[in-house]
Amino acid sequence: MPEKKKTERKRRFIQDISHYLIGFSILAKGYAKLEHYQHQLGEIIFIFLAGIFIILGAAFHHKLEKRIKNFSASFHIAEGAAFLMVGWILFKEGSVRLHYFCFFIGAVYIMIGLTFLFGKKDNKEKQQLRLQLWIGTAFLGAGLLAFILNQLHNTSTWATVISVIMICVGLLMAVRSKLKKQAGVFSKMK
Numbered sequence: 566m567p568e569k570k571k572t573e574r575k576r577r578f579i580q581d582i583s584h585y586l587i588g589f590s591i592l593a594k595g596y597a598k599l600e601h602y603q604h605q606l607g608e609i610i611f612i613f614l615a616g617i618f619i620i621l622g623a624a625f626h627h628k629l630e631k632r633i634k635n636f637s638a639s640f641h642i643a644e645g646a647a648f649l650m651v652g653w654i655l656f657k658e659g660s661v662r663l664h665y666f667c668f669f670i671g672a673v674y675i676m677i678g679l680t681f682l683f684g685k686k687d688n689k690e691k692q693q694l695r696l697q698l699w700i701g702t703a704f705l706g707a708g709l710l711a712f713i714l715n716q717l718h719n720t721s722t723w724a725t726v727i728s729v730i731m732i733c734v735g736l737l738m739a740v741r742s743k744l745k746k747q748a749g750v751f752s753k754m755k
Contacts, residue, residue: 577627581623581626584619584620584622584623584626584644585620585623587619587644587647587648588616588617588618588619588620588623589616589620591612591615591616591619591647591648591651592612592613592616592617592620594612594651594654595609595612595613595616598612598654605654608650608653608654611647611650612647612650612651612654615643615644615646615647615650616647618643618647619640619643619644619647622636622640622643626640635681635682637678637681638678638679638680638681638682639678639682640678641674641675641677641678641681642674642675642678642679642682643678644671644674644678645670645671645672645673645674645675645676645677645678646671646675647671648667648668648670648671648674649667649668649671649672649675651667651671652664652665652666652667652668652671655667665711669703669707672703673700673703676696676699676700676703677696677700680692680695680696694742694745695742697738697739697741697742697745698738698739698742698743700738701734701735701736701737701738701739701740701741701742702735702739703735704731704732704734704735704738705731705732705735705736705739706735707731707735708728708729708730708731708732708733708734708735709728709732711724711727711728711731712725712728712729712732715728
């Protein structure tokens with residue numbers, strides 16, 4: 566039993582670090598946009614509020630999760646919305662490809678939040694496996710699309726490396742969810 570708690574603590578720590586990094590990167594984007602505050606005041610305010618919400622949500626996530634119903638789902642949806650807004654700002658600025666990444670990550674976070682929000686509580690393990698399969702498939706598809714588009718246009722080394730990483734992550738997630746599902750089916754047969 567102590568091993569399970571240790572693993573859970575480690576998973577929460579990594580999750581919290583990723584939320585902090587997302588929050589601080591969103592705040593950094595808001596800070597970079599401050600010089601154009603006259604033209605994009607609403608977007609800048611949204612970015613700062615989203616960044617602060619994500620950082621505070623990460624800091625108090627476990628306490629708020631106990632007090633607010635569906636906080637985790639709402640938190641993921643807010644992270645996704647913030648990424649979509651950052652992607653929109655980058656798209657308007659004429660960013661070469663970074664906005665696609667923000668749109669993709671935003672969609673993934675919103676999908677996670679909606680799955681937690683509308684999923685049935687009694688079937689949580691099955692939903693997590695399905696979500697992992699969907700996200701793995703999304704990473705795989707996005708990685709393949711990025712790889713193909715990169716090869717057709719300007720063959721950037723970094724874009725190739727990132728697309729291959731996305732393909733590998735997608736394959737690992739999809740295969741892992743399928744293997745876990747099969748293991749669950751086999752363990753129920755005994």
